[in-house]
Amino acid sequence: MSDELIGGRYRVIDCLRKTGFCETYVAHDMQLPGYPRCVVKKLQPQSNEEFVLETARRLFTNEANVLYRLSNHPQIPRLLAHLEVNEQFYLVQEFIEGKDLSQGEIHPNNRWSEEKVRSFLQEVLEILAFVHQHNVIHRDIKPSNLIRRVTDEKIVLIDFGAVKEISNMTLTEGQGNLLTVAIGTPGYMASEQQRGDPRFNSDIYALGITAIQAITGFHPDQLPRNPQTGEISWRERAGNCSNVLANILDKMVCNDFRERYQNVNEVLDDLRQQSLSKGGKKIKSPSEPNLVDPKKPARRWVWFAAIPLLLGLVFLGPRVWTVIKAMNYYNQGNLLNNEGKYEEAIDAFDQAIKIKPDFAEAWTNRGFAQGKLGRHLEKFSSCAQATSYQPKFAEAWNCRGLARSDLKQYEDALQEFNQALAVDQDFVNAWFNKGQVLIELDRYDEAITATRKALAIKPDLFLAWTQICRALYELQQYQDAKAHCEEARKIQPDHQTTVKLLELINSKLDNQ
Known part of the structure; x- marks a missing residue:
């Protein structure tokens, strides 16, 4: 890679991925002892018009502020810096040593036990409780965005490139019309998210799909749907999964968001009841905000966070x-x-x-x-x-x-x-x-x-x-x-x- 330092500080050593508008690298921080690794995301506007750059700068700052708030959780990568260099924008995040769950842990030949699935759900739900408390929907929960950290074997939730405030909107080209943008990964996206109307329990759906993939060994695209109800048919592929856990997973992935769990506390409560019936460890119930007041407008925030x-x-x-x-x-x-x-x-x-x-x-x-x-x-x-x-x-x-x-x-x-x-x-x-x-x-x-x-x-x-x-x-x-x-x-x-x-x-x- 180039010897040039980004912002006079970060030396790129490897490219993790490139998309149309974003490049992600592993870099060394040359200003800290031992030159520790970090992750650098590079964002480059394709217009140098002053108003475009000014607006991109403001939106970039909004995204950074979201990530700084979320960085307070020990299982979310810390945002170390955000900077602008030569009209290019960079986010610098903590490097997490470990493998994401798609790299062998969730695999057709490695079906998880019920106990491991329950523990996994509890751990990720507690992270999501923190995210949702900040009025943020992750919108891209899937195995490759969950890293098993080497130092303590805990799950770390990554890739908040898809983070958005509740009820985001964007524009259609040339028309100036408002609409909600569907961001996520096919197979893991709830139906309302595909329509551009993500909700807090859209993350619950994606996590439920991930857990079903872990316990069955089947990718979501390989799981059939009931032609009468539209619900996913997965139980016969799950081996010895108990009816209690199966019912929890079914409710997590209900096609109709109104029939689904409405917040992570509800899922944790049901997992706690299952755990107590088995004599297991008590599961915590993080607090969550009340999301509906019928006397107030359903505010439509327009932060372009993705x-x-x-x-x-x-x-x-x-x-x-x-x-x-x-x-x-x-x-x-x-x-x-x-x-x-x-x-x-x-x-x-x-x-x-x-x-x-x-x-x-x-x-x-x-x-x-x-x-x-x-x-x-x-x-x-x-x-x-x-x-x-x-x-x-x-x-x-x-x-x-x-x-x-x-x-x-x-x-x-x-x-x-x-x-x-x-x-x-x-x-x-x-x-x-x-x-x-x-x-x-x-x-x-x-x-x-x-x-x-x-x-x-x-x-x-x-x-x-x-x-x-x-x-x-x-x-x-x-x-x-x-x-x-x-x-x-x-x-x-x-x-x-x-x-x-x-x-x-x-x-x-x-x-x-």
């Missing part, structure tokens, strides 16, 4: 980068919204809209910020603009419904939520909000039906349990109401609305 994609976008030219500039303002608005700085958020969304007037997501989140300031007519106007540009944007119709509800225009709000559900019948927020409006209209039986739809999609939505509790209370069905409020408290014990409602119900029951 390294190959980032450089691919640089190829598309100034017209696309003008739209990306609008996206950066949109990101700023989301961050400011999240921090409660609503006026500043509105200003950022306005800048995005000025560049891209048909930016429906920016119009919608502008509306949510206006609503936080009590400006409900303006909120409705913003979200109506969003639906005028993008009629099949369910979140914008939901926003319109919330604005109508805040204005106490409940019949009109009901129509808005129905329109959202006509676009997306599985939109949990719209079902919940429809139920809430029906309660305001004293249509309690209909409210219960709508809210149960939300629970069918997200059973752990405690606010939905409380809402049904309230409707049943109004119907004077106190025992059923109490049961629903108690279900809510199992999920969120200290929610004051639920606690006070239970007090009212108990008082009614005591006086019967």
